[in-house]
Amino acid sequence: MRKKIVAGNWKMNLSLEEGQSLHKTINSELEGASANCEVYHFTPSIYLTSLINEDQKVQVGAQNGHPEKSGAFTGEISMSQLKAIGTQAVLIGHSERRQLFNESDSFLKEKVDAALSEGLKVFFCCGESLEQRENGDYNTTVVNQLKNALFHLDSTDFQKIVIAYEPIWAIGTGKTASPEQANEMHQNIRKSFAHAYSKEIAEDISILYGGSCKPSNASDLLTQSDIDGGLIGGASLKAEDFLAIISTYK
Numbered sequence: 001m002r003k004k005i006v007a008g009n010w011k012m013n014l015s016l017e018e019g020q021s022l023h024k025t026i027n028s029e030l031e032g033a034s035a036n037c038e039v040y041h042f043t044p045s046i047y048l049t050s051l052i053n054e055d056q057k058v059q060v061g062a063q064n065g066h067p068e069k070s071g072a073f074t075g076e077i078s079m080s081q082l083k084a085i086g087t088q089a090v091l092i093g094h095s096e097r098r099q100l101f102n103e104s105d106s107f108l109k110e111k112v113d114a115a116l117s118e119g120l121k122v123f124f125c126c127g128e129s130l131e132q133r134e135n136g137d138y139n140t141t142v143v144n145q146l147k148n149a150l151f152h153l154d155s156t157d158f159q160k161i162v163i164a165y166e167p168i169w170a171i172g173t174g175k176t177a178s179p180e181q182a183n184e185m186h187q188n189i190r191k192s193f194a195h196a197y198s199k200e201i202a203e204d205i206s207i208l209y210g211g212s213c214k215p216s217n218a219s220d221l222l223t224q225s226d227i228d229g230g231l232i233g234g235a236s237l238k239a240e241d242f243l244a245i246i247s248t249y250k
């Protein structure tokens with residue numbers, strides 16, 4: 001059965017002290033609570049070593065990783081280096097990486113392969129631009145992103161993959177997809193897995209929604225039939241907001 005997941009993507013925000021304090025607060029609030037969803041913090045890589053602790057509720061992931069194991073890639077961190085320090089998961093294909101750092105589908109595919117070979121859990125992001133939404137190209141755009149980076153994998157690999165649908169026009173804009181628009185896309189994504197693999201894979205994979213999700217709209221979005229959780233940006237930076245979103249699954 002697919003899992004419910006709430007993940008915070010801190011992006012390039014919070015000082016080390018703020019990050020440690022936020023992580024500690026979320027962990028202590030979840031301590032002893034019955035686990036109805038998995039919780040992740042995707043933090044700046046430089047904070048990973050100070051936050052990773054296998055015994056805690058909140059799992060810690062990186063926002064990026066390079067597919068090569070080692071070499072002359074100044075400024076980069078490899079998936080194997082992430083794994084070596086105990087990182088549990090990695091975000092791949094976030095629209096900010098695609099747009100601001102020109103990451104192509106084929107590069108993302110290499111990252112997915114490298115992350116899986118290290119045993120990291122992959123949170124693979126997909127989503128259409130406003131123009132593609134308005135053109136009516138959104139379903140094809142998103143399915144192509146999945147096809148190009150994921151559909152060469154074996155069915156067993158999907159135990160380590162979570163999909164995050166993040167329409168670009170909803171990220172950091174205060175505009176959210178309506179629960180119906182988001183659920184329609186999640187169903188479309190699930191269909192593409194059923195078509196490429198099997199009904200079982202499609203039913204088992206967790207698909208998160210991201211894009212201006214906050215306490216006031218979380219319960220409408222995250223309780224839709226095909227939405228299994230959220231990838232939260234701005235609202236993950238305040239313990240109160242992030243906990244309120246997590247409490248959707250209490």
Ligand SMILES: O=C(CO)COP(=O)(O)O
Pocket residue numbers: 009094166170171172173174210211212213231232233234235
């Ligand atoms: O990009 C996001 C999470 O990865 C969403 O960001 P916001 O929640 O700030 O819109």
